[in-house]
Amino acid sequence: MMMALRTVLFLCLMLPFTAMAGEPVNAPKIIVDLAQPHVDITTGFVGGRLELFGVRKEAGDIAVILRGPQKNMQVRRKGNVLGAWINTDKARYDNVPTYYDYALSDGFAASVPADQFKLYGIAPENIGIENHTHKGHKAEECDLFFQALIRNKKNERLFGKEARSITFLDNSFFKVIFKLPDNVPIGLYEIEVLYFKNGVLEDRATKSIKVAQVGTSGEIHSFSNTHALAYGVLCVFLAVFAGWISNRLRKTT
Amino acid sequence: MQIYLPIAEMAVSAETIFLVSMVVGFLSGSLGVGGGFLTTPFLIFIGIPPVVAVGTQTTQLVASGVAGVFGHWRRGNVDVKMGGIMLAGGMLGSAIGILIFKLLEKLGQIDFAISFLYIILLGGIGFFMLFETLRSLLIRKKTMRKAFNASQIHPAIAALPYKMRFARSRLYVSALVPAGIGFVGGLLAAILGIGGGFLLVPAMIYILGMPALLVVGTSLFQMIFTTGVAAIMHAVVNNTVDIMLALILVIGGVVGAQIGVSFSRFVRGIYARIILALIVLGVCFRLCGEMFIEPQELFSTVIL
Numbered sequence: 001m002m003m004a005l006r007t008v009l010f011l012c013l014m015l016p017f018t019a020m021a022g023e024p025v026n027a028p029k030i031i032v033d034l035a036q037p038h039v040d041i042t043t044g045f046v047g048g049r050l051e052l053f054g055v056r057k058e059a060g061d062i063a064v065i066l067r068g069p070q071k072n073m074q075v076r077r078k079g080n081v082l083g084a085w086i087n088t089d090k091a092r093y094d095n096v097p098t099y100y101d102y103a104l105s106d107g108f109a110a111s112v113p114a115d116q117f118k119l120y121g122i123a124p125e126n127i128g129i130e131n132h133t134h135k136g137h138k139a140e141e142c143d144l145f146f147q148a149l150i151r152n153k154k155n156e157r158l159f160g161k162e163a164r165s166i167t168f169l170d171n172s173f174f175k176v177i178f179k180l181p182d183n184v185p186i187g188l189y190e191i192e193v194l195y196f197k198n199g200v201l202e203d204r205a206t207k208s209i210k211v212a213q214v215g216t217s218g219e220i221h222s223f224s225n226t227h228a229l230a231y232g233v234l235c236v237f238l239a240v241f242a243g244w245i246s247n248r249l250r251k252t253t
Numbered sequence: 254m255q256i257y258l259p260i261a262e263m264a265v266s267a268e269t270i271f272l273v274s275m276v277v278g279f280l281s282g283s284l285g286v287g288g289g290f291l292t293t294p295f296l297i298f299i300g301i302p303p304v305v306a307v308g309t310q311t312t313q314l315v316a317s318g319v320a321g322v323f324g325h326w327r328r329g330n331v332d333v334k335m336g337g338i339m340l341a342g343g344m345l346g347s348a349i350g351i352l353i354f355k356l357l358e359k360l361g362q363i364d365f366a367i368s369f370l371y372i373i374l375l376g377g378i379g380f381f382m383l384f385e386t387l388r389s390l391l392i393r394k395k396t397m398r399k400a401f402n403a404s405q406i407h408p409a410i411a412a413l414p415y416k417m418r419f420a421r422s423r424l425y426v427s428a429l430v431p432a433g434i435g436f437v438g439g440l441l442a443a444i445l446g447i448g449g450g451f452l453l454v455p456a457m458i459y460i461l462g463m464p465a466l467l468v469v470g471t472s473l474f475q476m477i478f479t480t481g482v483a484a485i486m487h488a489v490v491n492n493t494v495d496i497m498l499a500l501i502l503v504i505g506g507v508v509g510a511q512i513g514v515s516f517s518r519f520v521r522g523i524y525a526r527i528i529l530a531l532i533v534l535g536v537c538f539r540l541c542g543e544m545f546i547e548p549q550e551l552f553s554t555v556i557l
Binding site: 043075085224238245 | 256259262263264313315317318319320321323324361362365369477481485486487488489494496497499500503504506510511514544546552553554556557
């Protein structure tokens, strides 16, 4: 799969260049960069934004995909047991992006065929799941679980519900804004920009960006991971102190 | 004001949580209940992951335990030896509770287990409180608690080995009994994030036969250590103690308790108890609804 994809990509990338004489062989069709190199989560964080700027050398369709760090996930289904609704069934999915959002240029869907959406993972429904484990599930049930995974993530605001738009400031200069919710997972994010011409991928660019807790919030987060025992003791000590203060206050009144 | 919780990895409204912890603190100040059984379900209602709600709530229990124990200590109403035996059982209970918690989480049944146990506990306490209060209101007669005497201790309990003398409580009883009661308290603290006073206090009176005067102080005394151990273990094993959330809960609790204590002089205990019983039953019904009405979304996704 990966080999085939690479070969296709390689051909896609090379063909136009070899065809055009006079142009340097490696001339990119698009150039992109991020407005900020990182997204900082502070104590006052209520959601953030990620801005990407780019230039396309000639007319073409553009898709921008933002993917969060990959994790293994389990989808659970509730069933009725003696009147109570409890988890009775499950399926496991490996290496699912914890965050997914995407933006398309105007008219993208009309000029790029659906199989390209699947091939390059455009739209949450097309995220490639390499490995999933179902026990005793028929094909249609597997599908139900996969749809639930996408639906759950969309409801958690972690997968984009629909494509964002790409704003062109002139014919070549464009900008994309991804709004990030307050519960955005931390980690390294990958941004992939795909450039299509006549429904065929001609160029692509990638950028990565770190979403991390910084300041007090970041220190607490890393301290709780690296010094879990000391962190626990600190929390308890804080509670003891607060209880003692409370008692002092009660005595004075 | 929205505040980002570093461990829960989400933003919450600080006012909402502050207000709730204040109400719970108010209840504990005016009625003398711990209130953990209200905070944890509420935190889950507003979208905090159950694991973080339980883990963090244990620190709030430490604070309310410390705030309450001083008065009892000054009056000499803490049986330290009894408390020590109880907390030995309590720490074991906490440790096993954490393991059960972890196991249930792995099986994907932790939410169900927490809701189920809460429904049983809250339903039981709520109905009992409402029934008792209404009865005493209707009969207009204070139901005198029967004076307890040691001969009423169940023979099976009297026959248990490892007998110990507890001078302060004037008891000669097997150490297994207080250790067992503490063990149950530890389990409740670790799995549900509650101090379990409503369960431990009657058990200490009716099963152990401790003098009622010493019971509250002693149970608070051991609760501080049991819940403290549970908090540290939740932090180490599950990394689910959010210090930011704990801070809001604890401060809200302190302020609320302060108002509650001053307010308790003006409120008739009987009406306050009816209101508390109704709150408890309300939370119970809400949890029942979530469990027994078919949910709109049958699927849920968790990160492994």
